[in-house]
Amino acid sequence: MAELLTKQMQNVLIIEDQHLMRTILVDELKTALTTCFVQGAANISQAIDMLETSQFDLVIIDPGLPGFDPRSQADRIAVVQMIVERSPNAIHFVITGSDTDEEWRAFQKLGVSAYLAKNFIRPGSMIEVLDDFANDGQSVRFSDEAPSPPEFVYSGLTPREQEIVNWMRQRPAGKSRREIYDELGHRFDIDADSAEKYYKRARAKLLKTGILPKGL
Amino acid sequence: MAELLTKQMQNVLIIEDQHLMRTILVDELKTALTTCFVQGAANISQAIDMLETSQFDLVIIDPGLPGFDPRSQADRIAVVQMIVERSPNAIHFVITGSDTDEEWRAFQKLGVSAYLAKNFIRPGSMIEVLDDFANDGQSVRFSDEAPSPPEFVYSGLTPREQEIVNWMRQRPAGKSRREIYDELGHRFDIDADSAEKYYKRARAKLLKTGILPKGL
DNA sequence: AAATGAAGGGACAGCGTTGTCCCTGTTGAC
DNA sequence: GTCAACAGGGACAACGCTGTCCCTTCATTT
Numbered sequence: 001m002a003e004l005l006t007k008q009m010q011n012v013l014i015i016e017d018q019h020l021m022r023t024i025l026v027d028e029l030k031t032a033l034t035t036c037f038v039q040g041a042a043n044i045s046q047a048i049d050m051l052e053t054s055q056f057d058l059v060i061i062d063p064g065l066p067g068f069d070p071r072s073q074a075d076r077i078a079v080v081q082m083i084v085e086r087s088p089n090a091i092h093f094v095i096t097g098s099d100t101d102e103e104w105r106a107f108q109k110l111g112v113s114a115y116l117a118k119n120f121i122r123p124g125s126m127i128e129v130l131d132d133f134a135n136d137g138q139s140v141r142f143s144d145e146a147p148s149p150p151e152f153v154y155s156g157l158t159p160r161e162q163e164i165v166n167w168m169r170q171r172p173a174g175k176s177r178r179e180i181y182d183e184l185g186h187r188f189d190i191d192a193d194s195a196e197k198y199y200k201r202a203r204a205k206l207l208k209t210g211i212l213p214k215g216l
Numbered sequence: 217m218a219e220l221l222t223k224q225m226q227n228v229l230i231i232e233d234q235h236l237m238r239t240i241l242v243d244e245l246k247t248a249l250t251t252c253f254v255q256g257a258a259n260i261s262q263a264i265d266m267l268e269t270s271q272f273d274l275v276i277i278d279p280g281l282p283g284f285d286p287r288s289q290a291d292r293i294a295v296v297q298m299i300v301e302r303s304p305n306a307i308h309f310v311i312t313g314s315d316t317d318e319e320w321r322a323f324q325k326l327g328v329s330a331y332l333a334k335n336f337i338r339p340g341s342m343i344e345v346l347d348d349f350a351n352d353g354q355s356v357r358f359s360d361e362a363p364s365p366p367e368f369v370y371s372g373l374t375p376r377e378q379e380i381v382n383w384m385r386q387r388p389a390g391k392s393r394r395e396i397y398d399e400l401g402h403r404f405d406i407d408a409d410s411a412e413k414y415y416k417r418a419r420a421k422l423l424k425t426g427i428l429p430k431g432l
Numbered sequence: 433a434a435a436t437g438a439a440g441g442g443a444c445a446g447c448g449t450t451g452t453c454c455c456t457g458t459t460g461a462c
Numbered sequence: 463g464t465c466a467a468c469a470g471g472g473a474c475a476a477c478g479c480t481g482t483c484c485c486t487t488c489a490t491t492t
Binding site: 014017018019021022023024025026030033034035037038039040041042046050053064067071097098118119121122123145147148151152154155 | 227243335336363
Binding site: 392393394412416417419 | 467470471
């Protein structure tokens with residue numbers, strides 16, 4: 001299912017006024033869809049411009065745009081409606097900082113297929129959302145307060161090392177490192193030996209600079 | 217000035233409940249500070265935990281945390297106050313989705329050194345903020361509606377190619393490509409020839425897949 | 433005494449990106 | 463016609479990241 005989708009959704013538009021959020025959403029979409037072409041707009045006039053010059057398969061909207069009152073329900077709905085009307089052939093997702101049940105129902109009436117709390121989306125979860133949509137025709141993620149493990153980034157580590165360290169830090173008390181290596185090997189489709197190697201190298205780097213989180 | 221700062225600010229904590237925003241803030245800080253150790257917390261109890269176990273040089277706070285009402289001024293101030301009190305030796309920045317003048321004054325009284333609208337921060341601008349702080353002891357960036365060029369990302373391009381294409385797309389009408397190549401060469405400290413090469417390769421890739429923005 | 437888990441390394445091939453240099457054409461302007 | 467700008471390439475070295483394999487040392491366990 002999802003594979004089919006990723007083939008269809010080649011042209012994506014993301015409408016979001018916060019630059020960093022837009023940047024990372026563009027990035028998330030880029031990784032969620034194998035080959036694609038993602039564009040971003042920071043305000044509604046830019047968005048409308050782009051909708052007029054290009055065809056999009058998927059449009060992601062944050063209704064809290066400059067020039068509109070983010071607290072006014074009417075304004076938020078107006079923004080979404082304007083976009084939806086100008087891209088009748090696209091699928092529409094809404095991403096919002098403060099989600100409510102009523103708002104989702106209102107957007108649903110406008111033809112919106114997914115309603116996602118910013119609070120919920122985490123790195124990599126756009127894949128699940130697209131999967132949901134492929135299976136059910138919609139995807140809803142309300143705000144989520146489930147604790148996620150604290151981040152931890154040291155500028156000297158390579159991406160792989162970071163990843164492995166982050167997994168190792170969440171090791172439950174009873175588990176041996178070996179078991180984690182095996183898990184990681186399976187998860188990333190590499191040798192458990194390699195996972196071990198990366199962990200050791202990362203650990204060595206952290207030790208040398210004096211920064212070593214308590215979980216070793 | 218700023219070089220001195222980057223040496224001092226090795227331990228950074230970012231308190232922000234939106235996972236994507238936190239992730240990219242961690243990343244931005246990592247690139248703004250040459251060698252550093254950035255950690256992220258998604259809620260206040262996690263943050264307080266981390267403040268108790270580690271010493272931080274810089275703490276960045278989004279006052280809109282789960283468990284508090286983001287509309288209540290009292291709640292927002294309480295969050296910041298709680299954090300500031302628990303990290304008396306750190307420098308504090310506040311990042312917010314909806315900024316007001318009064319709020320900045322209130323935070324200032326608590327000892328906060330910078331007040332930044334999410335709307336303003338863009339990729340790479342944490343460097344300027346740190347610079348501001350190094351020079352003036354503070355940095356304030358209210359919400360900004362200045363149009364920024366629309367993003368454009370194609371999954372097949374390498375980072376360098378992306379970068380060069382994005383610069384080229386903003387080429388003013390009168391400027392020749394050659395001039396841009398020279399500028400880019402100077403900016404990235406590479407040969408103008410190399411910049412030309414990257415642009416051409418990127419362009420070829422985009423042509424092959426049929427996606428070519430109008431600016432060529 | 434032997435086995436196991438863990439820390440800390442070295443050697444090496446493969447791969448993609450980076451960056452430099454150099455080569456052909458085509459087009460439009462002077 | 464000549465020259466510059468531009469499109470579209472190829473060859474190549476350097477570098478870092480990835481991933482595999484193999485090594486030693488040391489403490490704990492059995």
